[in-house]
Amino acid sequence: MTGYLLQAFIYLVAAVVVVPVAKRLGLGSVLGYLIAGVLIGPVLNLVGNETETIQHFAEFGVVIMLFLVGLELAPRALWRMRHKLIGLGGLQVGVTVLFVTGCAILLGQVWTIALTIGLIFSLSSTAIVLQTFQEKGLQKTQGGQHAFSILLFQDIAVILMLALIPLLALPELAEAAQAAGSKDGHAGASHWLTALPGWAYGLVVIGAIAAVIIIGHYFSRSLFRFVAASGLRETFTATALMLVIGIAALMNLVGLSPALGTFLAGVVLANSEFRHELESAVEPFKGLLLGLFFITVGAGINVDVLLDNIGIVTAITLSVIVIKAGILAGLTRLFSIRGTDRWLVTLSLAQAGEFGFVLVNYALQNHVIPAQTAQLLSLVVALSMFLTPGLFILYETVIAPRYTKKTNAQQPDVPEESGTVVIAGIGRFGQIVNRLLVANGVATVVLDVRAEQVALMRRINTKAYFGNASKPDILHTAGIAEASMMVIAIDDREASVTLVKYLKSAMPHIKVLARAFDRGHGYRLRYAGADYTVSETYHSALEMGAEALRQTGLHETLVEQRKAVYLNIEAEQSDGLYAAWADDASGERIDNNYLKLFMQLESRIAEAMQQSHDDAQTEVTSRNRQHRTEDSGPM
Structure with missing residues (x-):
């Protein structure tokens, strides 16, 4: 038993030590595993004949x-x-x-x-x-x-x-093997297949494949429903492994x-x-x-x-x-x-x-x-x-x-006109911002590093220019000095933070609005000097949550009321959470104080929703009483 445990320990140590180093050096995990095997095998001789097994x-x-x-x-x-x-x-x-x-x-x-x-x-x-x-x-x-x-x-x-x-x-090889007492290579469970004629073996193979399809399509769902009903995840894992191992054994059995x-x-x-x-x-x-x-x-x-x-x-x-x-x-x-x-x-x-x-x-x-x-x-x-x-x-x-x-060999475009707002990125987020501004008469200059995206925008009559907005010379060519605002909607987290820092140091008069990937990225953008940030999924997720409430049967008025309560509490707590994040000296930006405030935010939202529910119930009760009083009055 000790020998098996020691061998397992050697393999695991080799993987734990070598693979992360290989990944860090850019070699990939596969080469890391291969190098680990060479080290414990041919180089150090820590493993032996059990490797093949x-x-x-x-x-x-x-x-x-x-x-x-x-x-x-x-x-x-x-x-x-x-x-x-x-x-x-x-x-x-x-x-x-x-x-x-x-x-x-x-x-x-x-x-x-x-x-x-x-x-x-x-x-x-x-x-x-x-x-x-x-x-x-x-x-x-x-x-x-x-x-x-x-x-x-x-x-x-x-x-x-x-x-x-x-x-x-x-x-000659078969005769030599028989002379040396060699055993036939078909020993095992599938040995009986070698005695079958070709057509019979073909039927066996077709039957095995048909069994996999029939079992997988008709019987597996009932089995999984039965197992899932138990609520035991380890049993579901065992069932999945049983299915894979069983099919592998069946295929191996028929060759x-x-x-x-x-x-x-x-x-x-x-x-x-x-x-x-x-x-x-x-x-x-x-x-x-x-x-x-x-x-x-x-x-x-x-x-x-x-x-x-x-x-x-x-x-x-x-x-x-x-x-x-x-x-x-x-x-x-x-x-x-x-x-x-x-x-x-x-x-x-x-x-x-x-x-x-x-x-x-x-x-x-x-x-x-x-x-x-x-x-x-x-x-x-x-x-x-x-x-x-x-x-x-x-x-x-x-x-x-x-x-x-070669793809990026295209030279940056020189915008034909300046705009009040410069938009970096014309992806799914930047398109909506640009469309809203242009529809309201605001002149924009749109930059994107993807030539194919720029070409696509021009095909639908949206003015866009090829250029990397994170480069100062491109920004100046786009007329950033005459603009009053910049919207950052690029897909690179680090580049967006760096761009905010540059704009706020070189052109502090410009308002900077930046798209964030999540709350943490939004804090980093705000810390860099962005005037306004918004998480790309925040409002869409809020609308989805509101729709989910509607689907549960909650009245439209109550849904809008509770959505407004959620937005107000988030806004009230936002500055406190950011201050706690920015005040953390550890560099991780998430300390116990931040976590405490975040849990308080969750509690406040829950309390507010319950209060909204109670107020709604009180209002309904009051209306019912008023209706009963009116109904019981003189004719």
């Missing part, structure tokens, strides 16, 4: 990840991306398999081994790519969506690869990819009312297991084999990355993927993937490749995954900035 367990993180991805994709969304899925993904897998197979044959490999190598290297790392996309906010970009389509097709293709590999077995099975289940449940609860229940397990998986990849690198074959392993790894990147670059051109999206797809998918380990072991068990070849292939897969964060760093630091410069 732990890796098989940690691969379940990929299974959970694809379940969560499926929850985000309703069947209609999946159908809409069918062209990218089949076209782009199918061509990537097919062309890569053919090209790598051809290269392996030229290097002297038997065609069956060469084809197996092509299948292994055609896959990319779903775990690394999707995790990195999520961290860097790239999953919603066009390039991120194209890359996801390819990854999804690869996961589907694993099914066909698992079915094809046993057919490539070499008789399919567990990740694909759980992805399918996620898609089926994407429209379920329990989708968000399922996400929150299994998300922590995904992050922990994926981190453990990356650590085991780093720790599992066999240094002895690597050093003995450092030249060939490095050459194969770099060749795989270059070949896959070249094929992907060609496909992006074919499918008219341009700009940073083309580079994102090309570089993010240029590595081999975690399913490569599965195919290598599967091919070894089925006597398709010799043990020495399997070791080299595993090292190439691991090393290419290890280099992947570096490709993302190359994309972020070298490629993306170049395209950004």
Whole structure:
């Protein structure tokens, strides 16, 4: 027991120490986990043979990840991306398999081994790519969506690869394995499938997939309602894990990819009312297991084999990355993927993937490749995954900035006329402010750093100019010296605070009105000198709350009265809260005095609402009495 606890402690310490440092250095969490694994494995030898066993367990993180991805994709969304899925993904897998197979044959490999190598290297790392996309906010970009389509097709293709590999077995390897007392690779629960004819096996596979769809669509909701009625969150979490593990086991039993099975289940449940609860229940397990998986990849690198074959392993790894990147670059051109999206797809998918380990072991068990070849292939897969964060760093630091410069190469516009009010930012907030001012005859000059947004405003006959309002020279060109007011509605918190400071120091006569993201940001703007601030969601949230009261049956007059009470109390307490925030010397701006005042504000609002309720009840009672008195009077 102590040994297991010690091993767990080593893995956790490595993650806790190395990953935050890697994140701080801009390397990303994935590279941090990989480095942590290398440190506790090959470098310090703190972990041993258990790494491979732990890796098989940690691969379940990929299974959970694809379940969560499926929850985000309703069947209609999946159908809409069918062209990218089949076209782009199918061509990537097919062309890569053919090209790598051809290269392996030229290097002297038997065609069956060469084809197996092509299948292994055609896959990319779903775990690394999707995790990195999520961290860097790239999953919603066009390039991120194209890359996801390819990854999804690869996961589907694993099914066909698992079915094809046993057919490539070499008789001499099988005979050698039997002579050495080797056991058949199909040992286990799915051994009975090998005795079935092809059509029967196909029916089993179709039945398993149908079972996932039927159970997910018809029976899971009743189960979740039953469990949710208990009110025990831990039971709901156990149910979610039971569902994921059960589907993974079923897929594994029939020889399919567990990740694909759980992805399918996620898609089926994407429209379920329990989708968000399922996400929150299994998300922590995904992050922990994926981190453990990356650590085991780093720790599992066999240094002895690597050093003995450092030249060939490095050459194969770099060749795989270059070949896959070249094929992907060609496909992006074919499918008219341009700009940073083309580079994102090309570089993010240029590595081999975690399913490569599965195919290598599967091919070894089925006597398709010799043990020495399997070791080299595993090292190439691991090393290419290890280099992947570096490709993302190359994309972020070298490629993306170049395209950004090209996009922003447009010179700042010179406004044709001056205005009484200069507005920085013509997004959803700035548009409303500008529209109201212009409709009332107030001349405005609008600046925005997004050329496409400026072009869009001009298409709807709204005057706007391209320029960065945080730069003094741009402000002067926009006529800030002749203006009497500036409205700051930009989406950059720090830039808005800096702009307020500059305006109040350089042009103290100008009134500065600033949009705040929240209460804390509003205090910072006020502290910097803004004359008026408003949180962007304050009034809309107040209106939503008022509508919610109306929907509960409260009379319109009472709703407006209580909304006015809320506004008055907020206004009365605002100065006190700001003074407490500004007076905090700790730098955090939220001390016990501030928290005490904030709780007093909550209490005052509750008391005022209750008083309003009591006054309304008293008024109703008084009216009823008056009506009864009138009714009982002389005819």
